[in-house]
Structure formats: structure tokens, C-alpha cells
Amino acid sequence: MNVPVRLQRDISICRGERATVEPTSTAFSEYKWGNEPWGTQASFSTSQAGKIVLEAKDNLGCKSSDVIEITVLELPMATLGPDKTICLDSNIILDAGSRPYTYFWSNSETTPTIMVSSEGNYSVTVTDNNNCKNVDTVYVTVFKPYAEQIGLVTIDSTTASKVIIAWNRHAGNRTASYEVQREDSATNSWKAVGIKVFSESSCVVDDSVDLNVHSYRYKLVTIDSTCGNRAESTIHRTIHLQTSSGTQPGWVNLYWNNYEGNESDSYKLVRFVDGHDPEVIASLSSKETTYTDYTKSTSQYRI
16 A cells, blocks of 8 residues: 655754754655655755655655745844953943843853953853744953062162162053052051152152161052053062171171062172272071171171
């Protein structure tokens, strides 16, 4: 008995998917799919919309045919727009559209919009009522101020009442200006002692100190030109070198605090005697903080 060929029901697919069409029975020896030649291929795959016509021939040579319609459904809109930039400590709303779609974001949120403040890629999968899905991705860049570092805090060679704070400028980091701050009378209480725009020389002279009395702590604040955000450098602390009388007449005890902010392997102690060139009297490990000079000369010292 001749059994006519039958295809499954009409098929709907999402844009970008493929539909596979095949007869409901395998009792056929040859198949002709549309304009294709006769062959033994019992299935046909396509991503195009339109009618699919199948002719089939059984072992007795009897022919029959059937036709189905392929419908291609458009994908839901998923448009996050171009990549975004935001300032540090701010946020931005990413909007994937409006319902009746459902949403799944790369951070597991399921709302049409999300608020983000961190740098990185954000993607959303939008699904419509036909279970068609579309994905879009956007990169959010966070403008962070560049933390320029102090190169050195040192004494002015002519007086102990001036401290020089110097650093190297690095271009391409959206830096507008620098502010040098010195720790005030209370711990972590800071006051500005100098401001320089990026194009100016990268040093500040603090002439309101007395290194004969104690050491001072400084930090450099970098101010961003785009957002106005501020970034702080590592804190640097000057050396305070002190002397006292030794256990023998004319002996001089020297003691100091370590410099903070840059690692150093060693210190050089320099003695200044009137009428003589400065003399390096010792090279000491940076772990050392004391030294005794027993030359019995009237001297000044620097480390």
C-alpha cells in the first residue's frame, strides 16, 4: 500500500538559527528537496524563510509530495550603545530596552536597566516571547586619577629651613595639577604647601619648616583633568639628624630616623669642618640609626 510522504508542521525559527526538515516516515528510498536533484538525503537544513517542497519515492517507485512553511522571526532589540566612560566614584545606568522582553545580565541582574560603577565588560541577553535571544556587550571605562609618586624629599643645601619635594611627571594620564601636602601638628592632618599645574616644574620648596627641630612627612596629590578626582602618593618622611655629647670629651653621638618613602640600602655620613672639604666619615646600612664620631673636631654633619 502506497503511504504518502508527510512533513512535520510549519516551523518558526529565530534569525540566525537553522531549521531541519524531515519526513515523519522513513519508508522511502529517494528524496527530492525543492530544486535539488533526487538523492537519498532524508533531511534538509535551511536558515531561510519560505516554502520547503519534498517529493519522495518509495521502493515501488510511487511518488508523493508535501510542503511546509519556514518562518524566520526577527530577534529582539538588544542595543547598549557605544562603550562608556565614567569618573571614579560615579556610576552609569545601562539600558537594554523595555518589556515585554526578559533580560539576563552578565552580573546576573534580570532588570531592563542596571547601574554600574566598576570598569569592565557588561553583556545582556534579551529574550522575547518566541524564545528568540539577542546579546549585546558594552565596555565601561572608569577614569581613575594617576597617583604620581614623590621622587625625593630633601633638604636645601643652603639652609635647614627649606625642604625640596620633587617628582617626575608622566604624560598621558589626564593630570591637571599637583598639590604637595605636609602633615600638620596632628597625625594625618594635612595642609597644602604648594600647588603646580602639570606644565610647571615638578618640585615644590617648603620654606616654613625647621629641620633642626624634627622631621616632616609629605605626600603628593595628583588631580585629574577630566573628573577632578584626586590620588595620593606614598608618604615620604625626612631624616632628622641629631647630635649629643659622647662618653668622652670631644666625642659626638649622632642618631637619626630612617627616611620613609623610598627604600635605601645605605646612608653616608658627611662631616663639615671649617676650612676643609666635606668628608664622608661612614657608609652605614640603612638599618643603622646611630654613629659616634670621636675625632674631637668642631663639626657639622649631614646624612
